[in-house]
Amino acid sequence: MKFLLATVAATVIATVAFAADPVPADLRATALDIFKPLPSTYPAVNDNPITKEKIDLGKALFFDPRLSASGVFSCNSCHNLATGGDDNLETSIGHGWQKGPRNSPTALNAVFNEAQFWDGRAEDLKAQAKGPIQAGVEMANTPAQVVATLKSMPKYVDWFKAAFPSDADPVTFDNMAKAIEAFEATLITPAPFDAYLNGDDGAMTAEQKEGLALFMDKGCASCHSGINIGGNGYYPFGLIEKPGSEVLPENDKGRFAVTATADDSYVFRAAPLRNVTLTAPYFHSGKVWNLRQAVAIMGTSQLGEDLSETEVDRIVAFLGSLEGRMPEVVYPVLPAETGDTPLPSGDVK
Amino acid sequence: MKFLLATVAATVIATVAFAADPVPADLRATALDIFKPLPSTYPAVNDNPITKEKIDLGKALFFDPRLSASGVFSCNSCHNLATGGDDNLETSIGHGWQKGPRNSPTALNAVFNEAQFWDGRAEDLKAQAKGPIQAGVEMANTPAQVVATLKSMPKYVDWFKAAFPSDADPVTFDNMAKAIEAFEATLITPAPFDAYLNGDDGAMTAEQKEGLALFMDKGCASCHSGINIGGNGYYPFGLIEKPGSEVLPENDKGRFAVTATADDSYVFRAAPLRNVTLTAPYFHSGKVWNLRQAVAIMGTSQLGEDLSETEVDRIVAFLGSLEGRMPEVVYPVLPAETGDTPLPSGDVK
Numbered sequence: 018m019k020f021l022l023a024t025v026a027a028t029v030i031a032t033v034a035f036a037a038d039p040v041p042a043d044l045r046a047t048a049l050d051i052f053k054p055l056p057s058t059y060p061a062v063n064d065n066p067i068t069k070e071k072i073d074l075g076k077a078l079f080f081d082p083r084l085s086a087s088g089v090f091s092c093n094s095c096h097n098l099a100t101g102g103d104d105n106l107e108t109s110i111g112h113g114w115q116k117g118p119r120n121s122p123t124a125l126n127a128v129f130n131e132a133q134f135w136d137g138r139a140e141d142l143k144a145q146a147k148g149p150i151q152a153g154v155e156m157a158n159t160p161a162q163v164v165a166t167l168k169s170m171p172k173y174v175d176w177f178k179a180a181f182p183s184d185a186d187p188v189t190f191d192n193m194a195k196a197i198e199a200f201e202a203t204l205i206t207p208a209p210f211d212a213y214l215n216g217d218d219g220a221m222t223a224e225q226k227e228g229l230a231l232f233m234d235k236g237c238a239s240c241h242s243g244i245n246i247g248g249n250g251y252y253p254f255g256l257i258e259k260p261g262s263e264v265l266p267e268n269d270k271g272r273f274a275v276t277a278t279a280d281d282s283y284v285f286r287a288a289p290l291r292n293v294t295l296t297a298p299y300f301h302s303g304k305v306w307n308l309r310q311a312v313a314i315m316g317t318s319q320l321g322e323d324l325s326e327t328e329v330d331r332i333v334a335f336l337g338s339l340e341g342r343m344p345e346v347v348y349p350v351l352p353a354e355t356g357d358t359p360l361p362s363g364d365v366k
Numbered sequence: 367m368k369f370l371l372a373t374v375a376a377t378v379i380a381t382v383a384f385a386a387d388p389v390p391a392d393l394r395a396t397a398l399d400i401f402k403p404l405p406s407t408y409p410a411v412n413d414n415p416i417t418k419e420k421i422d423l424g425k426a427l428f429f430d431p432r433l434s435a436s437g438v439f440s441c442n443s444c445h446n447l448a449t450g451g452d453d454n455l456e457t458s459i460g461h462g463w464q465k466g467p468r469n470s471p472t473a474l475n476a477v478f479n480e481a482q483f484w485d486g487r488a489e490d491l492k493a494q495a496k497g498p499i500q501a502g503v504e505m506a507n508t509p510a511q512v513v514a515t516l517k518s519m520p521k522y523v524d525w526f527k528a529a530f531p532s533d534a535d536p537v538t539f540d541n542m543a544k545a546i547e548a549f550e551a552t553l554i555t556p557a558p559f560d561a562y563l564n565g566d567d568g569a570m571t572a573e574q575k576e577g578l579a580l581f582m583d584k585g586c587a588s589c590h591s592g593i594n595i596g597g598n599g600y601y602p603f604g605l606i607e608k609p610g611s612e613v614l615p616e617n618d619k620g621r622f623a624v625t626a627t628a629d630d631s632y633v634f635r636a637a638p639l640r641n642v643t644l645t646a647p648y649f650h651s652g653k654v655w656n657l658r659q660a661v662a663i664m665g666t667s668q669l670g671e672d673l674s675e676t677e678v679d680r681i682v683a684f685l686g687s688l689e690g691r692m693p694e695v696v697y698p699v700l701p702a703e704t705g706d707t708p709l710p711s712g713d714v715k
């Protein structure tokens with residue numbers, strides 16, 4: 018009896034909330050002008066036909082810690098598919114226990130970003146994949162040593178041959194990156210928001226729809242749009258009001274480092290927001306752990322709006338509808354080293 | 367035609383080799399007195415009934431880096447199921463980039479070891495699981511913080527309730543360890559050697575059988591016996607002749623640290639040899655990367671035998687027959703942190 022009453026009360030409250038802010042009749046149509054649902058198939062990527070052999074090889078490489086000099090870190094260490102495609106750290110810990118400069122972005126749906134990294138310095142995932150492997154504070158390896166490592170294991174050589182059948186010398190650093198890109202192109206997470214865009218009214222709650230309406234009305238969608246609800250444009254962090262240096266550290270000028278243009282000071286790629294409920298902490302600095310707080314900061318810094326508690330709640334509810342179904346990944350079995358495999362070294366140069 | 371000739375030639379060579387050292391007629395019977403094939407079902411473990419719910423929870427915990435203080439290391443970091451259940455490092459790199467004292471043993475088939483760790487200081491896997499999580503050079507966490515972390519995530523609380531349905535307060539450090547033990551009990555790798563013991567003459571090559579015969583004749587099987595071909599007894603490293611300190615570092619006295627008995631100086635648990643072809647480097651010190659060299663060292667140090675090249679080859683071939691079929695593990699999707707989850711810290715105390 019107590020249960021039944023509770024249910025009735027909840028229904029009344031939900032109805033009242035819904036009545037107070039009716040969802041606009043053209044909500045889906047408006048949303049479809051700004052956003053796009055995920056496709057039902059893997060996207061094509063530039064200059065890299067995706068095949069099953071390439072995906073399988075890429076998965077092995079993605080999980081292989083021997084791509085790092087120390088043998089400790091794989092791509093998955095900082096882009097962990099078990100935890101939303103990132104590492105839940107302010108900034109990643111890498112080779113020699115060094116801290117990286119920026120928060121690790123999720124690998125999920127990353128194939129739909131216009132460019133990769135917070136400053137967009139890699140044009141696609143195959144260019145991105147080469148960065149952390151060579152970064153001294155991350156995997157601290159060299160292309161030559163990676164290739165020597167891969168060539169030392171006959172199974173890897175076979176897998177590269179199968180993935181790149183027309184290459185005379187298939188085991189290369191470029192092909193490694195292409196295979197990783199092919200695997201990452203499969204990391205797609207269809208969410209309730211996609212189902213809603215595709216026509217299912219019941220896929221999102223009334224509060225999530227109100228949040229979506231707000232997200233567009235307030236202007237969040239000016240930067241966070243497209244298939245990834247972000248990830249497709251560059252904007253100054255602090256467009257209206259610069260946040261404090263505890264959120265926006267002064268020494269990281271963002272895209273300025275890429276373009277050397279004064280206008281690009283503190284400019285970053287708008288974060289793609291799929292699965293944002295899983296990828297705390299937030300911003301390139303990773304300084305904000307709470308999603309409500311992150312939304313409020315965006316309101317003041319980018320829109321000049323002090324969002325109310327209710328508005329923040331609704332926007333966060335909408336963001337919840339971007340949490341998708343994770344791809345099922347069978348953990349790979351990697352080839353064993355041979356006597357020719359370079360030995361791992363944790364030494365810091 | 368070329369193909370056919372090659373096949374015939376290979377057959378002739380195999381027959382000649384076989385004829386030179388005929389496999390003893392009673393090889394399997396002799397082997398079955400010393401070894402045991404893996405069972406076809408998960409083994410029962412002490413005081414911890416294994417259920418599907420417990421296995422699923424244990425898998426999540428095994429892969430969860432949030433069991434470490436830094437958020438960087440999971441059980442799988444050093445017992446990587448992609449690379450033979452270990453990390454292919456001399457000794458593991460852990461919290462603060464510190465190096466552990468001994469080579470990380472494989473988690474595969476570990477449930478069949480008589481006790482855990484190189485010195486056997488944990489009586490079973492649930493006792494073992496608690497060690498690295500708290501070790502300052504490994505995951506550097508505390509039971510209180512682990513429990514707070516797990517309790518902060520409602521899904522984990524549900525999973526613990528499902529795994530320990532009769533416990534009033536199921537989220538405990540002990541139950542965490544029991545769930546990990548349950549998952550690890552599923553990490554069993556049936557190998558050609560098992561098929562041979564079970565009656566399949568064709569499962570092992572002639573050379574592998576000759577190696578098996580040698581392994582028993584020479585005395586290797588005195589220490590490396592049972593279901594795990596080792597892992598079930600303690601023996602001095604250097605029984606006949608102490609290897610140099612580059613292989614047997616003087617400051618690690620092995621089981622002496624557990625029993626404080628002079629007889630236990632430099633005594634270690636005989637390494638279980640299943641999948642040994644995948645778990646270089648070798649010995650508690652992790653100083654030997656080459657399996658042929660490791661076999662030769664065992665010959666001189668434990669048996670007082672200078673094994674010939676052919677003998678080493680054959681024994682290594684036999685060890686290859688211990689390489690099993692890896693369990694298929696679907697990579698888990700872990701619960702997201704909440705505002706109550708303790709923040710990760712890479713600080714070194």
